[in-house]
Amino acid sequence: xxxxxxxxxxxxxxxxxxxxxxxxxxxxCRICELRCSFEHEQKFSPALSRIYIQKVEIEGIAxxxxxxxxxxxxxACPEKVITKSEKTGSILIDEExxxxxxxxxxxxxxxxxxxxxxxxxxxxxxxxxGNPQCVKYCPExxxxxxxxxxxxxxxxxxxxxxxxxxxxxxx
Amino acid sequence: MIYKGYRxxxxxxxxxxxxxxxxxxxxxxxxxxxxxxxxxxKYLFDHVPPGTEPLSPDNVLVISLGPLTxxxxxxxxxxxxxxxxxxxxxxxxxxxxxxxxPELAYAGYDALxxxxxxxxxVYLYIENDIIEIRNxxxxxxxxxxxxxxxxxxxLSEEFQILSIGQAGENLVRYAAIINNLSRAAAxxxxxxxxxxxxxxxxxxxxxxxxxxAEPKKFHKLVDESLEKIYADPAYPTxxxxxxxxxxxxxYISGGLAxxxxxxxxxxxxxxxxxxxFDEKYRVKSESCFGCPIHCGKYSRVETGKYAGTKGGSPxxxxxxxxxxxxxxxxxxxxxxANELANRYGLDTIxxxxxxAFAMEAYEKGALSLKDTEGKSLNxxxxxxxxxxITKIAYRNGLGDxxxxxxxxxxxxxxxxxxxxxxxxxxxxxxxxDIRTAKAFGLGWxxxxxxxxxxxxLPNFELLGYEPEVGVEWFGSKKAVDPHAWEGKSxxxxxxxxxxxxxxxxxxxxxxxxSAYAIKPEDMTLFVNYVTGMNxxxxxxxxxxxxxxxxxxxxxLREGIGKKEDKxxxxxxxxxxxxxxxxxxxxxxxxxxxxYYELRKWDWxxxxxxxxxxxxxxxxxxxxxxxxxxxxT
Numbered sequence: 001x002x003x004x005x006x007x008x009x010x011x012x013x014x015x016x017x018x019x020x021x022x023x024x025x026x027x028x029c030r031i032c033e034l035r036c037s038f039e040h041e042q043k044f045s046p047a048l049s050r051i052y053i054q055k056v057e058i059e060g061i062a063x064x065x066x067x068x069x070x071x072x073x074x075x076a077c078p079e080k081v082i083t084k085s086e087k088t089g090s091i092l093i094d095e096e097x098x099x100x101x102x103x104x105x106x107x108x109x110x111x112x113x114x115x116x117x118x119x120x121x122x123x124x125x126x127x128x129x130g131n132p133q134c135v136k137y138c139p140e141x142x143x144x145x146x147x148x149x150x151x152x153x154x155x156x157x158x159x160x161x162x163x164x165x166x167x168x169x170x171x
Numbered sequence: 172m173i174y175k176g177y178r179x180x181x182x183x184x185x186x187x188x189x190x191x192x193x194x195x196x197x198x199x200x201x202x203x204x205x206x207x208x209x210x211x212x213k214y215l216f217d218h219v220p221p222g223t224e225p226l227s228p229d230n231v232l233v234i235s236l237g238p239l240t241x242x243x244x245x246x247x248x249x250x251x252x253x254x255x256x257x258x259x260x261x262x263x264x265x266x267x268x269x270x271x272x273p274e275l276a277y278a279g280y281d282a283l284x285x286x287x288x289x290x291x292x293v294y295l296y297i298e299n300d301i302i303e304i305r306n307x308x309x310x311x312x313x314x315x316x317x318x319x320x321x322x323x324x325x326l327s328e329e330f331q332i333l334s335i336g337q338a339g340e341n342l343v344r345y346a347a348i349i350n351n352l353s354r355a356a357a358x359x360x361x362x363x364x365x366x367x368x369x370x371x372x373x374x375x376x377x378x379x380x381x382x383x384a385e386p387k388k389f390h391k392l393v394d395e396s397l398e399k400i401y402a403d404p405a406y407p408t409x410x411x412x413x414x415x416x417x418x419x420x421x422y423i424s425g426g427l428a429x430x431x432x433x434x435x436x437x438x439x440x441x442x443x444x445x446x447x448f449d450e451k452y453r454v455k456s457e458s459c460f461g462c463p464i465h466c467g468k469y470s471r472v473e474t475g476k477y478a479g480t481k482g483g484s485p486x487x488x489x490x491x492x493x494x495x496x497x498x499x500x501x502x503x504x505x506x507x508a509n510e511l512a513n514r515y516g517l518d519t520i521x522x523x524x525x526x527a528f529a530m531e532a533y534e535k536g537a538l539s540l541k542d543t544e545g546k547s548l549n550x551x552x553x554x555x556x557x558x559x560i561t562k563i564a565y566r567n568g569l570g571d572x573x574x575x576x577x578x579x580x581x582x583x584x585x586x587x588x589x590x591x592x593x594x595x596x597x598x599x600x601x602x603x604d605i606r607t608a609k610a611f612g613l614g615w616x617x618x619x620x621x622x623x624x625x626x627x628l629p630n631f632e633l634l635g636y637e638p639e640v641g642v643e644w645f646g647s648k649k650a651v652d653p654h655a656w657e658g659k660s661x662x663x664x665x666x667x668x669x670x671x672x673x674x675x676x677x678x679x680x681x682x683x684x685s686a687y688a689i690k691p692e693d694m695t696l697f698v699n700y701v702t703g704m705n706x707x708x709x710x711x712x713x714x715x716x717x718x719x720x721x722x723x724x725x726x727l728r729e730g731i732g733k734k735e736d737k738x739x740x741x742x743x744x745x746x747x748x749x750x751x752x753x754x755x756x757x758x759x760x761x762x763x764x765x766y767y768e769l770r771k772w773d774w775x776x777x778x779x780x781x782x783x784x785x786x787x788x789x790x791x792x793x794x795x796x797x798x799x800x801x802x803t
Contacts, residue, residue: 029458
């Protein structure tokens with residue numbers, strides 16, 4: 001109860017940026033997965049990515065799944081090693097003291113808390129310390145690192161703009 | 172494995188005896204043939220003896236990745252599938268994107284070499300270290316979409332699956348292999364080879380990593396390349412409309428192949444235009460793995476008799492070959508035809524062309540109602556086209572003859588139909604009418620796999636460059652004029668050699684040849700930063716030339732040589748009858764001798780000169796089969 005109250009207080013006082021998704025624009029290229037894995041490990045592997053694209057190919061559906069900082073993992077962690085980063089507001093995992101018990105993985109509603117196959121510790125989006133690479137390199141501008149208020153006004157403008165500006169058929 | 176990027180293991184599978192053998196990837200194979208298409212030709216040259224029946228257990232199906240697979244080098248989700256071609260009898264290979272190749276890389280493999288023939292239908296199960304040959308009797312007979320669904324249900328959604336449909340099972344000579352529902356490794360009939368081996372599918376899941384030699388330099392290089400790709404004036408168009416916008420370009424240039432290339436002007440062009448596609452059918456983009464261009468589109472038909480048809484968009488080639496070439500001016504029907512071709516696993520180019528040829532044969536009386544089971548085959552009859560696609564996939568009735576392809580169908584019906592039987596070396600031609608683009612014309616004639624726009628893909632002549640650029644690149648002001656033949660021989664040689672590298676590094680040709688964003692200098696850096704090799708651009712181009720010449724030797728060994736480097740009379744003797752390119756034909760006789768000289772191939776025999784083979788380090792391969800034009 002005290003924890004919940006704390007969370008509410010935090011939400012009132014700070015307006016933090018997180019990653020927002022315009023899923024209808026996602027083409028399923030998975031550049032975000034590659035960028036994520038490279039940024040964190042200097043290696044390429046979707047299994048090492050903290051973001052992933054869920055697909056239903058037959059219907060042309062692709063939806064990026066990434067941490068929305070709901071905080072359920074913070075509550076679930078029996079070791080209390082999951083907190084929020086003071087700098088970015090992202091989920092912060094104290095890897096050294098993580099026991100790999102998977103409680104956070106089980107409780108995550110979006111399947112974006114995983115066990116890193118190389119370190120065997122919990123991992124999720126850390127917002128690349130305030131410069132999320134998935135957002136930077138998304139070729140369709142599906143991902144946005146914004147506050148909720150910024151995203152809501154961006155989205156309205158963007159939808160209008162997309163309807164008006166179509167490329168020429170003959171370049 | 173001393174080089175990074177590569178995963179370090181190849182797999183040799185013999186389906187006849189049910190054996191799977193893993194071996195370390197050979198460094199000298201890397202140094203001399205790079206990957207992908209290069210490895211395919213080296214393996215096939217060494218393991219498929221001359222005279223091998225393409226649909227016998229002795230043929231080998233090669234699936235190979237490149238050094239860049241699985242990295243974020245732009246557009247590198249591609250892989251090569253190769254075998255001796257049942258369509259041409261020469262070297263066969265196809266290349267596809269999607270999400271299969273990187274998955275195989277993350278599972279830890281560089282290539283699969285599949286020998287033999289299973290007694291019962293099987294599929295290959297690959298999950299990281301585990302590789303098993305599993306029974307596939309329960310999925311045999313299903314189409315590629317059903318196979319994808321059934322295998323994912325059986326294994327998990329996380330598997331990437333490639334498979335053949337009914338066309339591959341029934342050994343249609345231009346059957347394709349499909350992954351991600353609409354990505355087709357289609358040309359030269361590789362799907363029939365897979366079918367002949369009783370191999371229905373390959374399901375792969377990989378959770379490993381790809382490591383590279385120089386991460387920091389690589390990161391910077393990719394940033395610079397992305398800037399160039401995004402700066403291409405055609406980028407917004409290609410990424411939004413996908414290849415369908417080329418229908419409009421072909422029409423404007425007067426080269427929208429219509430009614431089996433009888434003309435380049437299609438009266439129902441507007442019905443097939445990019446605007447119609449966008450307004451009525453395009454839903455969104457659907458990208459290959461890690462690609463910034465995302466030219467693939469997902470489309471859906473919402474109304475009319477084809478309502479409910481959906482899937483990866485028909486590409487330019489498909490819209491023309493199953494549309495205007497057959498006289499069909501209904502986009503929804505083309506989307507339906509595309510869906511059927513993807514599900515049955517058919518190459519839409521050879522498929523549309525063979526139907527178009529049959530329609531012209533019917534028009535000219537070479538095929539009668541008796542031959543067509545009483546059904547007329549008139550231009551533009553979309554229902555006849557759709558019905559034929561199913562008949563071809565199952566080899567029913569007339570479909571059985573059409574499943575053999577244009578060349579064999581023409582031989583069967585005779586009646587001077589060879590005059591308009593459009594093929595090179597037995598393979599049917601792509602969409603763009605080469606009478607409006609002469610380098611493409613030469614490229615069709617010289618491509619090792621037959622009528623093929625991708626071996627060279629000399630887009631250079633179409634991009635409206637200033638004449639000085641033509642001089643700088645290919646020694647002629649006229650190189651920038653698509654109607655001129657001057658400078659085109661040099662252009663084609665360069666593109667073929669570099670194209671072999673692009674296919675072996677497994678990058679997409681659009682990235683390299685649509686605005687020349689990646690030139691040999693850039694590709695060299697990509698390969699060096701990923702692998703840790705220290706190649707120069709000249710070294711790389713030499714590898715490309717080696718690959719091209721070894722493919723040439725493979726064909727020569729099968730008796731395919733100079734007399735097959737030709738084009739159908741329609742393109743060399745029948746000028747385009749109307750439109751902006753009226754009067755144009757391909758001056759192959761002017762371009763080919765210069766091409767041979769640049770290639771150092773003997774004009775009389777078509778064999779490479781001994782000095783060239785020595786320089787390329789493939790003289791031994793040639794001597795073994797007596798394929799050398801000795802210096803006199």
